[in-house]
Amino acid sequence: MNFMDFTLRKGVVGLATGAGAIYLLYKAIKAGISSHSSIPTSSPVCIARLAIERERHGKDSGELRRLLNSLETKQDAYSKGMILHSITRCVYLLEAEEHSIKVLELISTVWDSELHIAGLRLLNGLPLPDFAHPQLRRVMPSLMEILQTDSILAQVQAVRLLSHLAQKNDLLYDILNCQVQSNFLNLFQPTQPGSLLFEVLVFAERLSEGRSSPHYRAVNWQYNEQSLHEALFGDESRLADRLLALVIHPEEEVQIQACKVIVSLQCPQDFGNQPSSCHTTSSCYNEGDAS
Template sequence: MKYFELVTTKNVVSAATGAGAIFLLGKTIMAGIKSPPYNPEPLTLAKLAIEHQSQTVLDSGELRGLLNTLNPKLDDYSKNMLLHGITRCVYLLDNEEFFPKVLEMVASIWDHDLHAAGLRLLNGLPLSDHTFPLVKKLMPAFMEILQMGNTMCQVQVLKFLGTLAQKEALLFDIMNCQVHPDFLHLFQPSRPGNLLFELLVFVERLCEGRLTPQYQSVSWQYNESSLHEVLFGDDSRLADRLLSLIIHPEEEVQIQACRVILKLQLNEEGEMAFLHNYDSTFFSDSKIGSSLIKSGC
């Protein structure tokens, strides 16, 4: 009798419950490799096991219990085990069950291990439009992690912010988020290369967002201490920071710094061209407008 003839739905469910979906997946793949040509889609069995374990997690309230148990005062080993369990549960469940919960947990508990693990999890899940209002509300917390967290947390939050920056509906909220006066200290050449690279990717995506006609068609009003003013305002010292990174010892940082400088130049040219076209169209039919255009204003 062939191996797969012995594998019934009941056996699969028992194996998934006892050993876990990951172990069963490995066994199924190995059986598929070793078995004769007859092959009734072994991956379907693994999918059934994962779906069963997912439903078991949902029914048992395991994830809710883990979230309630998590506390910054726990020792490192206990905390890491809880974070691992939370990650496993979220991946097994529909990722829209608890995505907002993870967002709130990362934003409300100040703990570097939690930030790194939670953000790594968020970076591996798709971002749904219905979470945008919550993301906007929690934006200051993510920006605070970027400025005050350790390197591991900063790298993960930059990846997350880089994803958010590609969403047109979130771009202004990122730009208008208040930052510390010394925000540009993040661009110091002495900082780790992976941090600088992710930081430059984030800034490049902000530049790309500013270049879109949809974003340029609105006259946005930014707070004085906003990220936009620090990076792109008239008094910004970002250009000086970028020049110091062109000679960074890591090549990927050099290349990314050059990309940002190019995008900044395109931003400046795009803004000037847009303003010129807007002014010409808006004022062309009025006497005041004609006088301003003729005078070179």
Template structure:
């Protein structure tokens, strides 16, 4: 057979592959000969990652460059992209982010006043990223009043979500409580009319506020829509129902405190208190329908609220009877609460 007949496409590929393999083996052997003596200390993946970070990430200067570039005179697109880059860099470049200063935080926060909605949202995202660094958290609290005003004055779901996510990661200063009392109706409106993401975030925020003794009555007395209890429908997303039940549990906890029970509070007719805890409230029926919810955490939380309602009712009777011994002869209210509806 002639030599040319042996040179097929398949044979050529095989030969090239074999030659490439031999070349790689030879290159590896030569690299081994030229390399330093073997170090028996194991080089773990973690050490490799740390070495890579120290060489390529910690000294990148990317975040500092973005902050130097950020300027209110830039066009909206540039500001938006730079703020997005700052957010990304703060999350990824811990050392560079920790090296930032209060002036850097003030520079970023100044874009909360930008007229463009997208830039406001990117600024909130950037501040949220910085709030993950403990030394900046207190500094960012200085902007809480501005963020609260923005969240409650602009009807934009993305602003609501971004602003409330930021607020939920901060300690709310006591001096903002007067402002919060004024803004409570707007927060309650987000809960009733916002999209699911905004509702979840505002519920987390309201749960935090419900733990503040001087804000509890303002939350309870806030006006709500007559159909407020529709939020408890089993068809609602599980995460929304869970946060809603957590919020109601905190309200129950607040009602149980001696300080709260020592005052005879007067509530508006369509207040949150009357809808949830008033004599004509249908909350019990809603809770019983959630006990069989497909998601276990919703079931458990619904049961917790039912038990807290039992304690609330017993506590109210105790106040009415001035802790008279005849109170203890009453039937178990929690049991009757459930049995009468099952």
């Protein structure tokens, strides 16, 4: 499905909306970085029209328009990349909060790994307002599915966003009750890239801390059998075995983060001041250092 079909089907009025800008920028940046040839004329023309429309409604100073128009002239690869970078910064500044809702809809509707990477990177760089939480709940299954794809870059961006959301009290249950594949713990295999392992371990630590907090434990939550909660913290979970294997991982930051997850599992927040419940802390770090 091409982007125009998508916008028409969703009833997006004009290309001046955030999702349109993101998608066009994503395509333009991709073309500018991956090719030394000139950007297809349709992209800068469409983006210029977007800028003109925005300026007509008094929403920008004209800087974006000038940058976009400069794409019409012949540029070398470096200059073109710098212009595209400046355009992206302008879009960030112009609509920091409208973008989040539209990008969430885009990444959960168009199944394209490069689009997922671009959209998730943007979301990870923007403040997510509270009014976006209902939409976040709706796209949570898509975020979890992206985390379980075979695109490392998309997985890293998805788990970073989920780690951030796991710190929101009103979203924690939605994340933990999200359905995952039966092989979800393969994300914790030592053979995974260190960058991904580190991020999923941070995610696990934040989930563990969140579910151990007095605020969360005040409610008797019910989880489905295929939920993330059961995969990580259920009676049949093999997470502990995976964590022990990662304590001797070649990369130190993975070792340390695996130890942090182990400690968080054994030190509930409301008992964190009792040394006897956290006796494994030093031994875990010693084992990691010894490796």
